[in-house]
Amino acid sequence: xxxxxxxxxxxxxxxxxxxxxxxxxxxxxxxxxxxxxxxxxxxxxxxxxxxxxxxxxxxxxxxxxxxxxxxxxxxxxxxxxxxxxxxxxxxxxxxxxxxxxxxxxxxxxxxxxxxxxxxxxxxxxxxxxxxxxxxxxxxx
Amino acid sequence: xxxxxxxxxxxxxxxxxxxxxxxxxxxxxxxxxxxxxxxxxxxxxxxxxxxxxxxxxxxxxxxxxxxxxxxxxxxxxxxxxxxxxxxxxxxxxxxxxxxxxxxxxxxxxxxxxxxxxxxxxxxxxxxxxxxxxxxxxxxx
DNA sequence: CTTCATGCAAAAAATTTGCATTTTG
DNA sequence: CAAAATGCAAATTTTTTGCATGAAG
Numbered sequence: 001x002x003x004x005x006x007x008x009x010x011x012x013x014x015x016x017x018x019x020x021x022x023x024x025x026x027x028x029x030x031x032x033x034x035x036x037x038x039x040x041x042x043x044x045x046x047x048x049x050x051x052x053x054x055x056x057x058x059x060x061x062x063x064x065x066x067x068x069x070x071x072x073x074x075x076x077x078x079x080x081x082x083x084x085x086x087x088x089x090x091x092x093x094x095x096x097x098x099x100x101x102x103x104x105x106x107x108x109x110x111x112x113x114x115x116x117x118x119x120x121x122x123x124x125x126x127x128x129x130x131x132x133x134x135x136x137x138x139x140x
Numbered sequence: 141x142x143x144x145x146x147x148x149x150x151x152x153x154x155x156x157x158x159x160x161x162x163x164x165x166x167x168x169x170x171x172x173x174x175x176x177x178x179x180x181x182x183x184x185x186x187x188x189x190x191x192x193x194x195x196x197x198x199x200x201x202x203x204x205x206x207x208x209x210x211x212x213x214x215x216x217x218x219x220x221x222x223x224x225x226x227x228x229x230x231x232x233x234x235x236x237x238x239x240x241x242x243x244x245x246x247x248x249x250x251x252x253x254x255x256x257x258x259x260x261x262x263x264x265x266x267x268x269x270x271x272x273x274x275x276x277x278x279x280x
Numbered sequence: 281c282t283t284c285a286t287g288c289a290a291a292a293a294a295t296t297t298g299c300a301t302t303t304t305g
Numbered sequence: 306c307a308a309a310a311t312g313c314a315a316a317t318t319t320t321t322t323g324c325a326t327g328a329a330g
Binding site: 061067068070071072073076086088090091097099101103104105108109112113116117118119120121122123124125126127128129130131132135 | 201207208210211212213216226228230231237239241243244245248249252253256257258259260261262263264265266267268269270271272275
């Protein structure tokens with residue numbers, strides 16, 4: 001069980017109810033876009049404003065609490081920051097599943113980076129396709 | 141030298157001047173967002189409308205001529221479709237450099253996909269950091 | 281009690297749509 | 306020619322901003 005209050009404080013942010021609700025929603029579902037987050041949070045916190053959701057998602061992304069997952073042809077989703085992983089993204093339904101595995105050849109990558117004098121700060125590997133759920137629907 | 145007319149026709153799209161201009165701009169610069177494309181194209185084709193740029197980018201993406209490159213914290217850019225490659229994305233200036241190298245462990249990926257019954261259609265590996273240009277500016 | 285966050289409404293930005301006209305194949 | 310694309314303006318959708326009030330540390 002994660003303690004969102006301490007995650008926020010450890011990253012220099014005040015732990016407001018709004019932020020904790022946002023984190024709970026994202027943590028519960030894994031990946032959500034701004035509207036989805038707002039729609040969920042407003043259920044238990046009816047007075048929250050969409051602007052607050054936007055502001056908080058921005059500041060929590062800047063402070064290493066959240067990570068934006070930009071997507072082809074869709075609104076970006078957000079996830080709670082965690083270690084390197086792969087995203088399996090369904091083109092049909094937009095679902096994202098995490099795979100906790102590192103598939104990148106780190107040595108070759110390091111070589112490329114040093115050749116280019118590129119200072120690494122992070123990476124994302126996204127695999128697009130059709131999830132099992134959507135492919136079974138298509139067949140039936 | 142690529143022939144954009146035949147790329148369009150091969151993918152079932154009419155080869156209009158607008159589309160070819162858009163492709164020339166993207167091909168020239170590698171990666172551009174919608175506004176940047178419009179700003180360039182309008183120079184040589186003043187009557188083009190932004191709506192036409194939007195419509196064409198969408199249809200060319202749907203027809204495998206273009207690929208959207210969604211980015212953390214920025215508007216998505218578009219590139220001409222090409223084989224699997226890696227993006228080096230500068231967080232400072234937003235530049236994208238392509239590396240024509242495959243860094244993904246394909247066998248492990250295949251295993252993950254088959255375990256999950258996930259039908260693969262494509263992938264993107266994005267590496268974020270600071271490009272040599274921006275890091276030299278910071279030091280000086 | 282001081283700093284930062286919220287909520288609201290309004291503004292700005294980004295994207296999409298409808299339709300009369302023009303172009304492509 | 307027929308089908309599809311353009312350009313324009315208007316409508317939507319998405320995101321940001323300013324500011325008075327309220328909450329967190």
